[in-house]
Amino acid sequence: MKASDLPRLPSRPGVYLWKRDGRVIYVGKAKNLRARVNHYAHGEDKAGRIFAEADALEFIVTRDEVEALLLEANLIKAHRPEFNVLMKDDKHYPFLKLTNETFPTLVVTRRVEDDGARYWGPFPDAGAVRRIKRLVDRVFPLRKNSGVPMKKRRRPCLNHAMGRCLAPCVGRADPEAYARVVRRVEQLLDGRVDDLLEELAVRMEEAARAQHFELAAELRDQIRALERFFASGQQAYAVGLGDLDAVGLARSGAYAMVQLFQIRGGRMLGRTSRFVENAGEATDAEVLEAFLRDYYLVASPLPPLVLLPLATEGQEVFARALAERAGRKVELRVPKRGEKVRLVQFASENARAGLEVELARLEKRGDHPALASLQRALGLARRPWRIEGYDVSNLFGTAVVAAIAVFEGGRPKKSQYRRMRIRGLAGKPDDYKAMEEAVYRRFTGSLQTKMESPDLLLIDGGLGQVRAAQKALERAGVSLPLVGLAKREEVLVLPSGERVMRPLDDPGLRLLIHLRDETHRFGLAYNRQLRGKKTLKSVFDDIPGIGPARKKVLLERFSTLEELRATPPERLAELPGMNRRAAEAVLRHLNEAAARS
Template identity: 70%
Template sequence: MRPADLPPLPEAPGVYLWKAGDEVIYVGKAKRLKARVTSYFHAEGKPARIAQEASSLEFIVTRDEIEALLLEANLIKAHHPRYNVLLKDDKHYPFLKLTNEPFPILLVTRRVQDDGARYWGPFPDAGAVRRIKRLIDRVFPLRKNSGYPMKRRRFPCLNHAMGRCLAPCVGQADPAAYAAVVRQVEQVLDGRIDALIAQMEARMHQAARETNFELAAEIRDQIQALKAFFNADQQAYALELGDLDFLGFARAGGYAMVQLYQMRGGRILGRANRFVEGVNEAEDAEILEAFLREHYLEATPLPPVVLLPFHVEAEAPLAAFLSQRAGRKVALRVPQRGEKARLLEFAAKNARLGLEAELKRLERKGDHPALKALAEVLRLSHRPYRIEGFDISNLMGEAVVASIAVLEGGRPKKSEYRRMRIRNLAGRPNDYVAIAEAVYRRFTGSLADKLPVPDLLLIDGGLGQVRAAAQALERAGLSVPLVGLAKREETLVLPSGERVTLPLTHPALQLLIHLRDETHRNGLRYNRKLRTQKHLKSLFDGIPGIGPRRKQVLLEHFSTLEELRQTPLETLARLPGMNRKAAQAVLEALKQHAPAQTGKIAP
């Protein structure tokens, strides 16, 4: 789409919809529609692609930014545009609902309605909702089994006989006493547990003074139940912090984790998690703003303060919208120091751990975040569950070794890493011949029966190495997808000669770099070991009293000259077949070598 194709745009707040044919591909909001939309034609990255892909644009003018914020949220839900950050799935998280009637009942619901009832939530953990409701049902005598709205019954139910219901359905409940119970339930759900327990303890002591010990014992049991629940399920942080929400954010490539913590009365009452996929090109602020928009359209009750890890574009209209919903001021803040900043550090740490846990869960399922991206980039028919990396290590043709490292489901499988010596180069370095020999031996020698055929081979090198590996596979009678990774440019190389350049943050490239590095480290260690053993052998050959047997013992116990140099004489003399005289001869021979020659051999 060209700027000339745009409809006349006003300098007014509103919502705009980029469309490709009949499909809405992006929905956005703006304080000034004309300025925002025209900026897409001067931008880079995702905005530029949206403008290029779109064939038309529609817009809706709103009265203010708050109305634009709400309309944007509704349009995203209705159209699911592929360029917007989409956080919600089809399920609705549960809420606790205290109905609006003379004798309210506490219900679990997944829909928030404008019916005058009080709602608490949403709760991403349905188990937490059930635990809270069981506690309230056990401690507070609200009605439970007479429906909503309340139906009259002829006889009270078993809950009344157990002291868990005041039986308003049979006309036995005193409205004032029932209202007092409702206020106590609201205090629990609002997190005012300390004030509630203080009130209950005063009632308990008063009942005891009046010798109403049965009532005092009943209140005592209720207090103990409340304290046990809140000590087990909630974290006391700092009472002076009062009521607030605070958020943690973590990001790994195209995956993000947002966590929102609810603090009431200085206690953390609950946490909402959202794991977001497919946001490679979205900015952090865009992801966080999408979460805030989705969560706070329904969340209730609202705190006076929401702490953010960083600023978002719609901060002002979002704060105004929340203030409208709450009927009082709700502030969005990004603290830089003090106790509130430490809360954000706590949330960020837990968001990182939550993100790592989600990614590991995907890996265990064979659904590593990078595998789908890798299949798309390489145009594979399925996700490559098992990937084997090949690398050649040598120093001027000395101790040439091939290394094989393995990823399964995106995770290293070190038990199947392998190394092999390349012996047919006659002292001349030739990576093409070496890689061809390694690949051919992997699929025709003993490893062919011990290891499964991989879904993809990664060759450390450019087009020459990749084609050498492809010819070796053809000789072995196999057809396995191949890709090379050129070191300097970090460019993917296909056997056809096609080169694929990806941004360094791309999950597919990050996975291949990780495998390449694993393969390189595995081979380098073996190469160093062989070269060090060669130097050790040459050293031992000239030491009096060190014959083949003692030489073998020393090679088995020491991998570097430096390690041998630092060994005490007594320790060296106690090795099998050694004595003090032989050990002294070895250490004297080492003294004739300069320190630079006795350390590990650099690659």
């Protein structure tokens, strides 16, 4: 699609849909449609790829940003576009529903309708829904589900005989008494347990003073049942916190987990979580907004305060949308201090633990999407369960080191990371020879017996490094598939010279980028350890205008002479503390030094 193909959009709020071959690939909302969509025509990274892949654009004008948010949520659920951040759990979670009738009943449902009923949920744990439903059925004489709407019966059921139902289906229930029971159930489900217990205690004492001992005993049993239920597994917080939700976020490569804790009256009443598998290029804010859209636009009841781990661009719009749903103010806030900060940290810790569980489950099933993608892209005989990444790091021929990082099942296995010094190249930077030596030593020395054989080797570099690694494997008498990953281009390079292009959101490529960056980080840390302060002071001493601050920036960004010399001056000038004059001075000095040698 070309920028000239874009229709002239209005400068109004709305929703836009990018399409490819008639299929929606991305849905977005905007305060100003014209400005937002024009950004895609000139954008980079994800926005630029969406624009490049799309062949059509549709848009819908809305009255305001809140209406755009609601419409965006509905369209994402309907189309599930590949470029939107999608929650893994798109199944309908159960809700508890108090029907809109003269004599309401509590039922479990997976569909929220605009029928005047009250809904609580969604509950990610169906077992928790059943436990709450059983508690209500046991403690409160609410009619059991004898039909919705209520059907007339000729005789009361067994629940009435057991004192667990007021029998409205046979006309025996007093509407006012039944309404009091309904109000208590609502108190319970709203999380106002302390208020409910206090009210029941007052009524129990009044019944006892009036010598209504059967009623007093019934109320006593209700109090005990509620106290037992909410005493088990409940973590207490300061009552002064009031009613709020605390949201935590954890990331691991293309995967993310969002965890929410519901605090009502200083007591944790429940939690929910969402696992995201396609968050490779999404920012933390985009993942968080996807959760807010997926959960809060259907959740009920809504708390007056939602604590977030970070601010998002659409935070105010979400707050207005939730306020309209709740009929009162709902604030979304990033806490700065105190117990609220600790609550968000606690939610984030649980999100990390939940993410570990999900990733372990994927590994156990062998369902990591990146492994299947790599198998297809590289034509491998089996999924590359164990991948070893190789990188060489040096500072202009000094402190030459090689690093090996290991991923198993798509995740780092840091206990298997290895590093080695490459000797014999001092003053003569040769990344090819260093790579060859590193791979050869891995498969002929002590590491051959200490480490399991990999399914795939990833070489940090282009065709030269890949062929050096292939030569080392041939010398060692080992046959293994290997692939290189060239920097900046992010193109896969095979020993044959074939270049394999993959979209940047491909899970296999994202995994290799993660492994490449992890290997580079590990090797660079060792290189810096060996260099010491002496090297840091000496490399750029002869270049005018390069002081300690600029030295530090350059040494943190570049690990080899070739990498630095290949950087265009305009990109070098964009580094913190650098400018065009300093960038040109550095490159001129290095080129003159290379010419003299």
